[in-house]
Amino acid sequence: MILVLNKDVMAIGNERDVVPFRNRVKEHAVKIGMSLVNQTKLITAASELVRNMLRYANGGVTNIETVSKGRENGIRLTFLDKGPGIKDIPQAMKDGFSTGKSLGLGLPGARRLVSEFDIVSSPGKGTTVTIIKWKNG
Amino acid sequence: MDRIPILQMGKFLLVTIQVDLYDRLALNLESDLVQMVSKTGARGVLIDISALSIVDSFMGRIIGNIGSMSKIMDAETVVVGMQPAVAITLVELGLELKGVNTALNVERGMALLNKKIGSSGDGDNQEDQQDDTGTE
Numbered sequence: 001m002i003l004v005l006n007k008d009v010m011a012i013g014n015e016r017d018v019v020p021f022r023n024r025v026k027e028h029a030v031k032i033g034m035s036l037v038n039q040t041k042l043i044t045a046a047s048e049l050v051r052n053m054l055r056y057a058n059g060g061v062t063n064i065e066t067v068s069k070g071r072e073n074g075i076r077l078t079f080l081d082k083g084p085g086i087k088d089i090p091q092a093m094k095d096g097f098s099t100g101k102s103l104g105l106g107l108p109g110a111r112r113l114v115s116e117f118d119i120v121s122s123p124g125k126g127t128t129v130t131i132i133k134w135k136n137g
Numbered sequence: 138m139d140r141i142p143i144l145q146m147g148k149f150l151l152v153t154i155q156v157d158l159y160d161r162l163a164l165n166l167e168s169d170l171v172q173m174v175s176k177t178g179a180r181g182v183l184i185d186i187s188a189l190s191i192v193d194s195f196m197g198r199i200i201g202n203i204g205s206m207s208k209i210m211d212a213e214t215v216v217v218g219m220q221p222a223v224a225i226t227l228v229e230l231g232l233e234l235k236g237v238n239t240a241l242n243v244e245r246g247m248a249l250l251n252k253k254i255g256s257s258g259d260g261d262n263q264e265d266q267q268d269d270t271g272t273e
Contacts, residue, residue: 015159
């Protein structure tokens with residue numbers, strides 16, 4: 001059972017929004033006392049996902065939430081876009097696969113950096129990626 | 138347009154990244170650096186990333202590109218000052234920064250550049266070369 005303690009919504013329209021978004025994520029992570037290493041992992045994962053959103057869907061909306069489960073607090077980030085969607089999610093989650101010109105580390109790399117990772121996509125409608133980093137996770 | 142300053146010091150170019158990079162800024166740095174290498178005939182590029190709190194795959198790729206581009210223009214690249222949390226994250230992310238030299242801080246980075254350039258045959262670096270064989 002995950003409780004939402006705090007929610008912040010931020011629209012991402014161009015790459016200028018990325019740095020303020022990362023800073024906002026950091027503020028939330030600092031507030032729950034997350035260690036520097038976990039903060040860095042979370043923000044790096046967030047940076048990958050927000051870039052995907054910009055590159056493949058021209059932006060979208062992000063939610064930054066402080067959540068708690070039992071005694072554990074964490075940060076949950078949701079990335080919602082209305083882009084073309086992902087046809088083959090298992091393929092997109094493989095290291096080195098990219099339809100753009102990137103290294104193909106965005107999705108699989110982000111998954112390795114966080115505690116929980118969920119992706120839902122329907123071609124033509126968009127993609128929603130949700131990640132959670134627990135404070136001690 | 139925003140630009141990251143590039144300083145020339147003798148045969149080297151120095152870049153200290155003091156602001157969080159967004160993609161455009163990183164791409165500008167990449168092309169500015171390569172052009173500066175050509176214009177100044179620099180033999181080495183030192184990039185200080187100690188103020189960067191994150192390096193994601195895009196920035197990692199840019200750093201790698203700078204390294205390879207400088208290499209084919211006969212300049213060595215050394216990245217210095219990576220924060221421990223960034224190093225931990227990079228490895229977990231799966232980014233190896235292949236082909237890029239790294240050093241702990243600016244001082245050691247400069248020493249590494251001097252050594253690399255010395256060993257590529259500038260003449261008056263016999264001592265350095267002997268040091269090389271001593272440590273390897």
